[in-house]
Amino acid sequence: MSAAREMLCDTARAVLAGASDIAPVEEAGFALLLVAEEGGGFGGDWGDAHAVLHIAGMSAPNIPVAAVILSGLGDVSMPHRAAATVSLMAGAMGQALALSIDHVNTRQQFGRPLGKFQAVQQSLAVMACEVAAVDAAAAAMAARLDASGFDADAAVFEIAAAKLRANRAVGVVTSIAHQVHGAIGFTEEYDLHRVTIPLMRWRGEHGNDAHWAQALGRQVAVLGGRGLWESLTARAG
């Protein structure tokens, strides 16, 4: 990560840590993140937006950070909003995993931490794979948006694939996170629902599974079987 992005992330963490509404995010100038320097903005790229939204998904999923960041672009399309949501989802899933690991290492039953039981270990491994997949999808989608100069039409393949992949991870991640937490995770007081409820909400926003599966499936059908591979490899790598 570049030094500039490192600093940006530090700022985002500090601003979002205790935030209870959007005011501090606006005051910190996140609406200017994607605005070009010539236009008086920060001149950030989509990778920067992704990094900030990842943090927002982790620590402030109920504050409309994505809307503030996207406002800098003026007219944004539904795929842009879907893309921003994927980054939030990646962050929230990372947080659900972190909370789960923490919990199973501390909570003891049968005289041992839960994390020492193989069934629990295997569940968390499954969850970690989903989180890794969404992280990779989100990062690759962001890279594509940067390569296309934020053009969501040119990046619609990656946005569709990433949002669909993230949507599909929601069920696995939320159910395992809640399962390993037991009853405490079902309480108002405990933090888990602060990420799992937003994940449930985001799955249906800016394109649910059926929407993006159709969109992507139809794009691919036009490419044809071999065309899919040629298109994938021509787009990146």
Place this chain on the structure above:
Amino acid sequence: MQSFALYPFDPPGDVAALRADLRGWLAVNQPVDDIVARANCWASFDPDFSRALGAAGYVGMTLPAIYGGGDRHPLERYVVIEELLAAGAPVGAHWIADRQTGPLILRYGSDEQRERYLPGIAKGELYACIGLSEPGAGSDLAAVRTSARETAEGWRINGQKIWTTGAHFSHIMLALVRTEEGSERNAGLSQLLIDLDTPGITIRPIIDMAGNHDFNEVFFDDVLVPHGALVGTRGQGWKQVTAELGLERSGPERYLSSHALLVALIDAAGADPEPAIAGVIGKLTAEMWTLRQLSMSTAAKLAAGEDPMVEASVVKELGNAFEQDMPRRVQAIVDCAWDDKADLARLLRALLIASPSFSLRGGTREVIRGIIARGLGLR
């Protein structure tokens, strides 16, 4: 490893030209084989093709030129193998030698071993097999009992390996054996490079449930190999094998083995598919694209000299699940009889039957999840 830092996949040189050259070469040289052979193609044995591929410079690409290699970057090799797999080329004969045995000999082998084996590997003419599993040592690999005793003439080997893919056409086996008498578990193990034409070795086929002869039992009855057969450091076999498995788990073969089926589904569906089929194509594509990102990132991390043991396991776990799920999803929406002769139907049947092995070979699902759990700090 809680967060999967994406390593940029950035091979040196002109990647587009590398792809185009290889595609052009394949258009002329890829045998016109049955579509079923194009699936799971890293199990398709075709020495003529391997030799031609080697002559064209696409085998042993990362080995040094002094050993006949291509001196290329590991990510250039990655590009080549993903193209070969996507095209369903029959790469099975040289696959293991090119993927892991060659690199391992380069890293741990003696000069003599390098000179003796690497040129043949780079030509696509010398094939290798992996001698890890034994009847009593499957998931529990540290239970290996095949022994090698050091004598004045060399190492004397007794014991048995099993499930050895390609032993019947391979020239060498890289075997994990117990060199220290009385040692236990992962201590006292070493790797030996064994010429399979050495007297005392018996190779017996095991026919798999698809009716194919891919794996074997290999018996060692007082087999004498020279002192120079030891690879790397005596007693460090466990550590070396672990490094070898890293090369084995994260490659594009973990999500492209069944690519032929996705291609066939897309082609059969046509440009204007019905919604149910479009939806399945969309979901499979999203998964495949994501796996490609994970696999490329892991390859980049490996190429940067790091040890992405956990990431490699993530690729294998998700790749296996994807490839086992794909034929089931296709069967659920495509109407075809079990003994239908159409390409799609035959491919589907072959992959339904082959797919249980995906989460067994190269480490079982449970073992892989255990490695990931350890990476999460749970073990």
